[in-house]
Amino acid sequence: MRFRLKNISSVVRAYFEFYGIGDLRESDIYTSPESMVYLSQLFRSLQSVKELELGTLCTEVLSVLEMKGWKIPPDSARLCLTLNAFNHEGSIPGILGILKSSPYLETLVIEGEDYINYDEEGDLITRDPAVAYLTNGNLDLILNHLKTIKINSFTESVDGQPMLTLVRLLLKSAKVLEKMIVKDSIKCSSPKDATYLAKIASRLLTFPRASPEAVVMF
Incomplete structure (x- = not known):
């Protein structure tokens, strides 16, 4: 089934998501050439939307497509972008892909979600392709x-990834950045947690910044 969005220049805010996680992980229907054309049409229809939000599965599908070389239609007018994303490296290609098509973006919000570790055959994105990308x-x-x-709960508990990789890329690219807020899902309930958070924050603050005015809060 196909549908089109027409005459929606007055739309201010839009939300995209894929539903049916079983189908998503059991076939490549969402990442087929036909789906690329379909998604391209949807993004072009919403180029005038100022506020766009993508669900976790949509971000994951975009990651697969980005690693296959598919590009989101460029030159959108969006000013605010909210991305719900699984907190693993496989989400980063999709995040970068949508950012490349958002030349006028002023506000970026990333909401992390715990990633369920399926077996290798059940994963839409396995670790190796994401690391290679x-x-x-x-x-x-x-x-x-x-x-x-604003980045919320996008850190795994071992080495600060994928948050640190994403923050490094953003800081070196955002030339007029004023404020970056990173909130970790780990609570300082023990000295070990406090030591971990201090270590991650210390690494984060060493990254080069394109904007001399950027303030980073962790």
């Missing part, structure tokens, strides 16, 4: 208008 893919961003970044 982050090593060899085009990670350059042009964020000339991005002023505010």
Whole structure:
């Protein structure tokens, strides 16, 4: 079944999500060439939308497509972007893909969600392709208008990833960034937790910043 969105220039806010996680993980229907065309039409229809939110599965599908070389239609007018994303490396390609098509973006919000570890055959994105993308893919961003970044619960409990990788890329690209707020889901309930958070915050604060005015709060 196909549908089109027409004459919606007055729409201010839109939300995209895929439903049916079983189907998503059992077939490539959402990442087929036909689906790429379908998604492209939807994004073009919503290029004038100022506020866009993507659900976790939508971000994950975009990650697969980005690693396959598919690009989101560029030059959208969106000013505010909210991305719900699984907190693993596999979400980063999709995040970067949508950012590359958001030249006028002013506010970015990333809401992390715990990633369920399926067996290898059940994963839509396995670790190796995502790591290869982050090593060899085009990670350059042009964020000339991005002023505010909020990242919530996007850190795994071992080494601060994938949050640290994403923060590094954002800080070196956002030329007029004023404020970045990073909130970790881990609570300082023990000295070990406090030590971990201090270590992650220390690494975060060493990253180069394109904006001399950027304030980072952790």
